[in-house]
Amino acid sequence: MKAWRESATLILAARHGQKYNRALPSVVFQYNYKLLCLKRHQNSSFMPKLYVFPGGVTHPADADLKWHQLFNTFGFDNNSFRSLFSNTGLRPQIFQSKSDELPKEISLRITAIRETFEECGILLCKQIKKNGILSHWAQSVPISKEEVQDWQHKVHDDATEFYTMCEKLKCYPDLWSLHEWSNWLTPTYYTRRYDTIFYLACMPHVPYSNYETSEMEGMEWDTPQNFCQNTDITMAPPQHYEISRIAKFECLDNLLNFAVERSKRGVQLCLPVKVMLQDGQVHVLPGDSMYPENPSLTEKQIIDKTNMTIAEFQAISPTKNRIAFYGLEVKKVIVHNLDSVEGHLTPMSSKTVNIKCVWTPYLPPCCNTLSFGIFVTAHVNIQDVKRNINKPFSTEPSNLTNLSSYRYSGLVHRKSVGIVDTPDKKGFAVVYKKANKVHKPAKATVRSTMKSGARRSLYKLRRLLKTNKYRVDLTKVALRRASAVLRSQKPLPAKKTRAPKKAD
Numbered sequence: 001m002k003a004w005r006e007s008a009t010l011i012l013a014a015r016h017g018q019k020y021n022r023a024l025p026s027v028v029f030q031y032n033y034k035l036l037c038l039k040r041h042q043n044s045s046f047m048p049k050l051y052v053f054p055g056g057v058t059h060p061a062d063a064d065l066k067w068h069q070l071f072n073t074f075g076f077d078n079n080s081f082r083s084l085f086s087n088t089g090l091r092p093q094i095f096q097s098k099s100d101e102l103p104k105e106i107s108l109r110i111t112a113i114r115e116t117f118e119e120c121g122i123l124l125c126k127q128i129k130k131n132g133i134l135s136h137w138a139q140s141v142p143i144s145k146e147e148v149q150d151w152q153h154k155v156h157d158d159a160t161e162f163y164t165m166c167e168k169l170k171c172y173p174d175l176w177s178l179h180e181w182s183n184w185l186t187p188t189y190y191t192r193r194y195d196t197i198f199y200l201a202c203m204p205h206v207p208y209s210n211y212e213t214s215e216m217e218g219m220e221w222d223t224p225q226n227f228c229q230n231t232d233i234t235m236a237p238p239q240h241y242e243i244s245r246i247a248k249f250e251c252l253d254n255l256l257n258f259a260v261e262r263s264k265r266g267v268q269l270c271l272p273v274k275v276m277l278q279d280g281q282v283h284v285l286p287g288d289s290m291y292p293e294n295p296s297l298t299e300k301q302i303i304d305k306t307n308m309t310i311a312e313f314q315a316i317s318p319t320k321n322r323i324a325f326y327g328l329e330v331k332k333v334i335v336h337n338l339d340s341v342e343g344h345l346t347p348m349s350s351k352t353v354n355i356k357c358v359w360t361p362y363l364p365p366c367c368n369t370l371s372f373g374i375f376v377t378a379h380v381n382i383q384d385v386k387r388n389i390n391k392p393f394s395t396e397p398s399n400l401t402n403l404s405s406y407r408y409s410g411l412v413h414r415k416s417v418g419i420v421d422t423p424d425k426k427g428f429a430v431v432y433k434k435a436n437k438v439h440k441p442a443k444a445t446v447r448s449t450m451k452s453g454a455r456r457s458l459y460k461l462r463r464l465l466k467t468n469k470y471r472v473d474l475t476k477v478a479l480r481r482a483s484a485v486l487r488s489q490k491p492l493p494a495k496k497t498r499a500p501k502k503a504d
Contacts, residue, residue, distance in 0.1 A: 024497070035223070038216045040052060053239065057194070063110075083176065092183050093269065111295055112197075222242050224244075250413070277306060320338070
């Protein structure tokens, strides 16, 4: 018997209809999407009153081979499921399948879709398969509110009813819209433990939703930044960590593109290991220099460092990937010099806010609120380059300084500017995005070549950015980049050779 139960959860992001405020500076986050979180019932035996992503434990019905029959009726064959499997050979334990059941890459997605419908009434299924097209976007089946509530109760009471519902509604679970995001295992010192796979799905609009009242007592659609800063919302550490990663993307299309490409690299198991310190405790995560080389998945493991404080423990750690606690409440998420094997982003920095305490066994009676903050000292993503210096470099496109920084990032902004060399080494090309076509990445990029000589080309570049008020904050940086490109095209002066000295 396993020491934990397997489960699947879904991070659901949906585009909202609010307009982009062009009057605000580009450094101000204006998310064009919202995330869904559900508030667990106060009488729940696990994580009461906490906001969580929709999801739950697996059921044998999710791995039943009869699902093949349903998919076959829509024209799917074995080759249709290849894109659900990552390109990596080594997979976490949660993906180990049995011969008489569906592969876990399929069944865990069915679990996430079933639990999402059961808990909030959003049915991520499709009724028609377009020939040769499997969209990365998620959509919900349009059914009446009465039907949603009726089927929610049935599926909640019996998980096998989910297959029956799909047959009667003539739809199939849209597995291809769920993208692998992360894999968390509850720490070993907990009695109830879960091995949870996190998926991410993006929807073109916020769907109708109806939370199930026996398990949940509330539901919120909100932006990543508001979830981290809202004093009325408390979440478990994995939820804070994952939302802080997502918060780096203010555009839903960029988030989806990143999730699709990153999911091809699979996920690695994240098992937090507790370190006891003088003024609190720290959960070190994989990649941290203080993380055990071979941590046990079952035996209780707690590292005793009570002879030093959290600050002293941080000072002796060159590479950090950890969550710091004070009185069992999250205090800081600290990531520094982390080289992500999964190609993941590090959590984004945010302002310190006060949130209510969730776990208080060791908290002094006088403390009923604590300060929560996320501090990131280095942004790391797929394009980051690790060097033996403190500056984090990046090779992402349209990054004028090649520094891993939110201001200069060419991925997360609606508007970005890139200066590149031309193939014939004459002049330079300006690459920028059309803000009104940010939802169409293939058509959003514009390339303009400038070959009118150094002085005139730089004048045209300055006018392009300043007159059109397009990323005016990057004007000087863009001009310096363009000047460097033009200088690099000049031929090097011939070396002067010294005449040999005459012998006396």
